[in-house]
Amino acid sequence: MAVAQTERPGLSRFVLPIAGLIGLAVCVAGVLVLYDPHGGPNLLASIYEALGNISGATDLRNGSGDQVVAKLLLAAIALLVGVGGIWLLFICVGGLVSLLPPKWRDRILPWVFAGPALVLLAVFLVYPAAGTILRSFQDDHGQWTLANFAVMTQPDFTQILRNNAIWLIVGTGGSVTLGLIFAGLFDRVRRESLAKTLVFLPLAISLVGASVIWGFVYAWQPAGEPQIGLLNAVVVGLGGQPIPWLSTSPINVFCEIIIMIWLQTGFAMVVFSAAIKGVSSEVLEAARLDGASERQLFVRVIVPMIRGSIITVSTTIAIVTLKIFDIVYVTTGGRFDDDVVANRMFHEVFQFFNDGRGAALATLLFVAVLPVMYINLRNFKRQQGEG
């Protein structure tokens, strides 16, 4: 194997770690520039001064001048530090550890590889999650209380919980059902991939962008004025009265869920389509010989056979709908009896500065995903057992 030939003895073993250390120093300097709120403009100003462009430098330090150039400089440093720096860190520390006696090397090396990830996971997920759970049981003075959860029984909160349940059931059910139907249909026509791309494409669109797209579909003008929203134009064209879709409860909840279904159906369809292609032809032929219609074949044979994929997709979409924030926040802000947990949590924390209630709402979401966590862990253990 080629790897063995590149292993050189002697001094060259030290070249890599030392070059790495120099690179690391550069990266630390880069991080300092990035950490400084005015790091980009200041650095560019220093460069301008060195080049003799004093007025340009002064402009930059005063917050005007070539701010875009300064920003691009910052981006270049970020990329250098972000990508190059991480690599240097691993290679240089890995190189240093390789110099240790084998016994120590084998003990330390895995932590060099996995360490940065574990530290980040601890700082950004494990510690905050524990903190949020504790905070949800405390009042603003740190006293233990259940008050943050007790308010959940009040009418405006029960409505939020009801809306979230509707999102969960209709959003997940709609995406999965449509995904299944589309996968079954599209597989049987020419230009399958074009059709799939068109349905799959919304997955690339942000929830904010999708909210604008659908906000325009749902646009409402008073009766008598020209309807520029597609849906109300159809309603009026059929002789009805225009409906302010997004401010009419409870229709608005379903209108918002449709945005989510529009985005997620493509994901479900693609996974199901791949799973259907894996169903063996023998089973299908046997069922056909037994006189099953194509529809029976799909519902009674194919759907049960791709059950695993259906469960995976359902749990994935269920988690997305459970945490839904952007669509509600952008379309109505939850003002028209269409509020959901994640949106209310955002408002509690960042508008009302009610951290305890926000933490309780987050904890509620956490409890709601626990069954999925259990399923994932069970599947993982089973997989490990097989492997």
Next chain:
Amino acid sequence: MTAPAKAVDTPKAGVSAWRPGFIRSVPLRLSVFFICFLWTLPTLGLLVTSVRDPKNITTSGWWTALLHPFEANQWTLSNYQTVLASGGMGDAFINSLIVTIPSVAIPITIAAFAAYAFAWIPFRGRGILFTIVVALLVVPIQMSLIPILQIYSAGNLYGSFLGIWLAHTGFGLPLAIFLLYNFISQLPRDLFESASIDGATHLQTFTRIVLPLSIPALGAIAIFQFLWVWNDLLVALVFLGPGADVRVLPTALFQLIGSRGGSWHLLTAGAFITMVVPLVVFLLLQRAFVRGITAGSVKS
């Protein structure tokens, strides 16, 4: 059944057994066409509106413009000029690039090293630590917002690019580690045994064998993370905030909705600006993306 006969029955790669030759039924084709039409219509409306003269937008539906598409004076790019310059979408676009690129590159690099360790370096606590990673896959981001914001406020990281790179790195890691682990742990054991016999260190095995072989998986995860970061509103709102010097495209678009809610000529152009990069990336790399999704989902 004997082996050769089975081989004859087995469908060719990519051809479904569910599809017994193309069915030429008109209702089926019509319904597929109708679905595609329905799914594309909202985006089409956005695109058409974004290039229409603002004064037409509020007086007639966008579909009426398609009835006489060759009247050149109804089309304009001025909406884009307005929204890029005075709407601040131009600056936001640059900020989005600055936020996204490191937020994709950093977590994937860190996850690749970690996934290799979890898959091929035995160490104490490996099983329980990886179980924790699997558990973290579904923990809602909402659980992290309040404590992390407190840390950021204390450490002057709120509103800084550094802060949001770190946040996206932390939040993106569980999925990246999990998917890469699934891929790397499936590589043939012989590969690692012969490398080890040849005296290769783990670092060499990783960089020269595992990484080149993992490029498809790395690509798929990069697309995931790119779409997630580029399209994210919540993390950007909480950790970067609405300041014009740092705000990203989703934040800018949201603010545009707040300030110019009825100005569909600006909203549609702004929305399209936020969408164009992910759409291009998505269309170019769709196959890699689909491979990533299905590899993660179909197996179980």
